[in-house]
Amino acid sequence: MELLKAGSALEPLHFSEIKKEMVEDYAKVSGDYNPIHLDQIAAQKVGFQSPIIHGMLSMGLAAQIVEPLLRVGYWVKQYETTFRAPVFTGEALTIHGTIANVENDLLTIDIIAKSSSNDRILTGNIILKKL
Amino acid sequence: MNFKQWEGTETAPVTISVTNELLNKYLKATNGLAADSQFVPPAFPMIFYQFIKVPWLEQQSFIHKEQVFSYEHPISLGDSLQCTVSLISLEKRRRFLVLHQELIGKNDGNQVVFSAKSILLKEAE
Numbered sequence: 001m002e003l004l005k006a007g008s009a010l011e012p013l014h015f016s017e018i019k020k021e022m023v024e025d026y027a028k029v030s031g032d033y034n035p036i037h038l039d040q041i042a043a044q045k046v047g048f049q050s051p052i053i054h055g056m057l058s059m060g061l062a063a064q065i066v067e068p069l070l071r072v073g074y075w076v077k078q079y080e081t082t083f084r085a086p087v088f089t090g091e092a093l094t095i096h097g098t099i100a101n102v103e104n105d106l107l108t109i110d111i112i113a114k115s116s117s118n119d120r121i122l123t124g125n126i127i128l129k130k131l
Numbered sequence: 132m133n134f135k136q137w138e139g140t141e142t143a144p145v146t147i148s149v150t151n152e153l154l155n156k157y158l159k160a161t162n163g164l165a166a167d168s169q170f171v172p173p174a175f176p177m178i179f180y181q182f183i184k185v186p187w188l189e190q191q192s193f194i195h196k197e198q199v200f201s202y203e204h205p206i207s208l209g210d211s212l213q214c215t216v217s218l219i220s221l222e223k224r225r226r227f228l229v230l231h232q233e234l235i236g237k238n239d240g241n242q243v244v245f246s247a248k249s250i251l252l253k254e255a256e
Contacts, residue, residue: 015162025160029153031181034192046192046254055195060161060174076173080199126173 004069004107010097013065018053020089026057037089052086058093058122062113065097066126074107074128081111081124091116097126105130132256134221134228137187141217145183147236148211153178170205174198176214176236176247183234185216193230193251202245204238212236212244219248228255 027033032054035042043051059081066076087093094114101108106129113122149171157163157175177198180188206212219231234247 079173
């Protein structure tokens with residue numbers, strides 16, 4: 001692995017399509033059957049053009065950008081996100097990560113995720129700690 | 132619903148075990164890779180909500196605005212955690228009702244393992 005220094009970019013993560021089946025699977029495992037995630041009419045009733053994926057599904061997907069670091073002895077100390085725009089079922093999702101700070105045994109990664117329709121659907125950071 | 136009645140309250144504790152079945156279902160749903168890490172993924176504890184009776188969330192539809200997971204220790208397969216959810220505060224912001232709530236998981240020694248703070252929105256009634 002390359003030297004971890006502030007300003008370095010992590011390998012981006014790309015999901016070409018967040019399929020309806022993924023959203024249904026997440027609903028099943030989480031018990032979150034909010035109809036805005038699963039039903040066209042319910043989504044439109046609250047102002048969305050079509051069903052949106054669970055925020056926690058996008059957060060779960062985005063966290064995978066640090067998996068290479070977890071394999072070399074880091075664990076997640078803190079993970080923080082703001083959901084800035086909805087991701088519609090069927091859209092692509094791309095996650096970018098940049099090392100913001102390296103201090104002793106802590107590594108802070110800034111993350112930003114974009115969908116097919118929006119360049120900033122989620123922003124946040126992940127703080128990793130060395131085991 | 133009168134959410135104000137729940138402000139400052141905490142749910143009854145529920146013990147939740149991180150089983151192989153639960154973790155594998157989560158990994159499948161989130162396209163995650165099994166066995167790559169000795170610890171569960173950081174957003175995993177949100178699925179604990181389904182095991183906890185949270186009266187202010189019943190029959191309600193919220194939009195997730197912000198989320199923070201903080202870990203004192205990572206969670207591993209086989210861990211059992213005593214979990215509670217508290218409604219820290221609520222406020223009306225323009226046409227939205229904003230809920231600040233926190234899920235906390237403690238170990239057998241009553242030490243906090245993780246907290247998951249959420250900010251949720253819904254249109255005010």
